[in-house]
Every structure is written in C-alpha cells, then in structure tokens.
Amino acid sequence: MRSSLRFVSVAAIASMLAAVPGSAQKTTGPVERYEMDVATASGFAAMAAGGRGVGSMMGMMFGGGPDGKVARTLELRLGSNQTPTAPPVKADHFFLPQAKLGKSVPLLGPEPGKPREREDGNEMPRDFERPKGRLLLFWGCGAKAGPGQPVIIDFAKVAAGQMPPNLFTTTVPRIREVMASNSKSYASWPNSKSSKQPSSGSSLLGAHRIAGNVGPEINFTLAQDYMPGLNASTTMQGDGSVMIRWNQLVPATGYVAWAFGGMDRGSAGGDMVWWTSSNAREFGGGLWDWLPPSTVAGLVAKKVVMPPSQTSCAIPAEVKKASGEMMIGNLNAFGPEANFSYPPKPAGNAVWNIDWTAKVRFRSHTMLMIGADFGGMGGSGSSSTPAEPAKKKKCKGPLGIPLPDGAC
Numbered sequence: 115m116r117s118s119l120r121f122v123s124v125a126a127i128a129s130m131l132a133a134v135p136g137s138a139q140k141t142t143g144p145v146e147r148y149e150m151d152v153a154t155a156s157g158f159a160a161m162a163a164g165g166r167g168v169g170s171m172m173g174m175m176f177g178g179g180p181d182g183k184v185a186r187t188l189e190l191r192l193g194s195n196q197t198p199t200a201p202p203v204k205a206d207h208f209f210l211p212q213a214k215l216g217k218s219v220p221l222l223g224p225e226p227g228k229p230r231e232r233e234d235g236n237e238m239p240r241d242f243e244r245p246k247g248r249l250l251l252f253w254g255c256g257a258k259a260g261p262g263q264p265v266i267i268d269f270a271k272v273a274a275g276q277m278p279p280n281l282f283t284t285t286v287p288r289i290r291e292v293m294a295s296n297s298k299s300y301a302s303w304p305n306s307k308s309s310k311q312p313s314s315g316s317s318l319l320g321a322h323r324i325a326g327n328v329g330p331e332i333n334f335t336l337a338q339d340y341m342p343g344l345n346a347s348t349t350m351q352g353d354g355s356v357m358i359r360w361n362q363l364v365p366a367t368g369y370v371a372w373a374f375g376g377m378d379r380g381s382a383g384g385d386m387v388w389w390t391s392s393n394a395r396e397f398g399g400g401l402w403d404w405l406p407p408s409t410v411a412g413l414v415a416k417k418v419v420m421p422p423s424q425t426s427c428a429i430p431a432e433v434k435k436a437s438g439e440m441m442i443g444n445l446n447a448f449g450p451e452a453n454f455s456y457p458p459k460p461a462g463n464a465v466w467n468i469d470w471t472a473k474v475r476f477r478s479h480t481m482l483m484i485g486a487d488f489g490g491m492g493g494s495g496s497s498s499t500p501a502e503p504a505k506k507k508k509c510k511g512p513l514g515i516p517l518p519d520g521a522c
C-alpha cells in the first residue's frame with residue numbers, strides 16, 4: 115500500500131480555524147511562510163558532508179569518537195501567496211557572524227525547464243530499476259524477532275516501476291509546510307548558486323532576517339541552537355543480536371533507529387533486510403525526517419518512536435543473521451521546534467491579519483557500519499562511540515528506494 119503522506123500549510127490551518135463554528139477570532143494570511151530545517155549529523159552521516167581524511171572517515175564509519183567532528187546542515191524554504199515584484203523569485207537569509215555563512219545566503223526559485231522532484235516523498239526514482247530477489251522486513255527492539263516476522267516481499271511478484279506493497283508507513287507523514295506546490299512563489303537554499311553548509315563551531319543563536327521580492331521582511335530571534343551530536347556504538351551479543359547504545363540528548367523528544375543489510379542467494383537473487391526499532395511495522399515517512407514535538411509525543415505513546423530517556427536498543431538476532439556480515443545502521447533524534455509570526459495576535463475578537471510565519475525545526479542523526487571488519491578497525495565486536503551529524507544527501511539503496519539522509 116502506498117503511503118498516504120499529508121501536508122498541511124500554516125495558511126490552511128489558519129483558514130480552518132477561522133471557519134470553526136464558535137471561533138471568535140478570524141485570521142487572514144499569512145502572506146509568507148518560512149521553514150528552516152536544522153540538522154546535526156555524526157558518524158557515517160557526517161562523512162557525507164565534506165571531505166575527511168582516511169583515518170577520520172574510518173572512525174566515523176563506526177560511529178566516530180568523542181572528539182569526532184560533527185556536521186551541521188540547513189535547509190531553507192520560503193513560500194508566498196504573492197508574485198515577485200520583479201521576477202525571478204529571490205530572497206536572502208541574513209545571518210549573524212557566528213553562523214559562519216557569510217553575510218547572507220541566497221534563496222532561489224526553481225530553475226526554469228528543470229523537472230521538479232516530487233515533494234511528498236511518495237514515488238520511485240525516475241531511473242528506478244526493478245530489483246531482483248526479496249525484501250525482508252523486521253521491526254522492534256529485542257534479542258529475538260517478534261511474531262509474524264519477517265514480512266517477505268518478493269520483487270518477482272511486484273509490477274515493474276511500482277512501490278512494493280506495505281513498504282512505507284501510512285501513519286507517520288513526512289511534513290513539509292512550505293513547498294513549491296502550495297506556494298504562488300517559492301525559493302529555497304541550498305541551490306545551484308550557493309550550497310556550502312556551515313562550518314564547525316557555527317551557531318544559529320540570535321537574530322535572523324529574510325528579505326525578498328515576494329512579501330514582507332521576516333525577522334525572528336533564535337534561542338535554540340544546533341542539537342548536540344549523537345555518539346552511537348554497536349556491540350555483538352552472545353545470543354546473536356546487536357546492541358545499539360547512544361548518548362542521551364537533552365533536547366531530544368524521541369529516537370528511532372533502522373538498519374539495512376543483505377545477502378546473496380545465488381540464482382535466487384539477493385535478500386535485502388530492513389529493520390526498524392518501531393514496535394509497529396512503520397518504515398519511512400517522517401521517521402527519516404523532522405517531526406513536530408507533539409507528533410513525536412503521540413508516536414512515543416504508541417511505541418512507534420523510542421522515548422527521549424531510552425539510550426539502547428537491540429537489533430534481533432534474526433535480522434543480523436539474514437543480513438550477512440555487515441549492516442548500515444541509522445539513528446534519528448527528533449528535536450524541538452521554534453515558531454514565530456507577525457504581527458502579534460491581537461486581543462479579543464479583532465481579525466488577525468498575519469503577514470508571515472516562520473518555523474525552525476531541529477534534529478540530530480548518525481549513521482554507522484554494523485558488523486564490518488576493516489583490518490581490526492572497528493567491527494561487530496567493537497564498542498565505539500560516534501562523532502556528530504552532517505548534511506542531507508538523497509541517494510538510492512540496492513532496491514532503488516531512496517535511503518535516509520547521508521546514506522551515500
């Protein structure tokens with residue numbers, strides 16, 4: 115079943131609230147909506163953010179070390195219900211010096227003639243090739259796999275170009291409030307003109323200003339900075355399971371882990387193995403992304419996401435056995451959110467004419483190799499502690515399915 119991913123804009127929410135019977139205050143706007151996704155990446159994920167020395171890269175592949183570097187990344191999106199005063203659509207995000215991004219970074223509209231990528235994350239890649247073999251799905255923390263596992267998807271029985279049934283989550287949406295598809299004018303960063311991410315030691319604390327040609331100037335002050343990096347390690351257990359341990363992040367609202375592996379079955383094709391820490395069979399969607407604290411709290415209650423107090427999770431022995439010698443492991447720590455709007459909400463029943471809204475979302479994620487042995491440098495029996503986070507880079511896994519950020 116293909117995932118049903120829903121996206122709700124702030125403008126739509128405001129309109130719905132204005133129409134609710136008994137709601138005294140009506141709203142208009144916002145004219146502009148701004149979304150700022152802030153990530154910290156460590157381990158193998160940080161490796162994707164920039165060039166590293168061989169020794170540093172090997173360390174990060176196994177989660178890194180306490181002194182390891184973290185990578186910090188930003189994604190900026192501006193949507194407006196107005197057309198530009200003078201095309202094309204453009205804007206600038208102005209930073210304080212501690213952001214280490216120069217005076218500003220340019221947000222640009224979609225390139226003319228260039229096909230737009232789907233924004234709901236609910237499609238196969240354009241160059242998708244029908245995979246061979248099978249996909250084995252496992253879920254839940256524990257030494258042994260739960261009942262009914264694995265669920266096996268035989269790709270020989272899946273129509274070419276179609277997403278395998280029951281693959282992605284249907285209950286955890288990938289939330290994007292600002293998109294080209296719901297904006298009359300749209301601009302984003304990174305883009306073809308500018309894409310260099312912030313360097314180590316940078317900070318987002320303080321004043322931010324966004325000025326462009328599609329609406330009023332946006333100003334807000336951030337009191338929340340980049341999340342700390344995740345330090346994760348894996349250890350083989352005597353029962354064949356793999357224990358993942360990590361440091362508790364004070365800003366985290368919850369955690370989710372997943373792992374990929376596979377084995378060759380000769381003429382029968384290969385087996386790809388996909389495991390998630392969720393107690394329910396929930397894969398993909400917003401679990402690879404940013405999620406609001408309120409959404410995460412609900413998922414923690416349903417045991418889809420691990421609580422912020424949890425710092426370990428066992429990958430079942432059956433998962434490791436089916437995956438062969440090595441797996442790619444991932445851990446996502448959902449973080450806080452900061453919301454701003456202008457002008458301030460008026461008292462009483464006065465109409466609230468919203469000029470702009472801004473949302474800043476935070477997360478920390480890490481990636482490490484599980485079970486590899488590069489001449490004794492780490493491996494399934496080692497217990498290394500990771501580095502810190504990096505930038506989002508979309509790529510395909512062996513199934514032709516997009517992998518999590520920084521997975522390539």
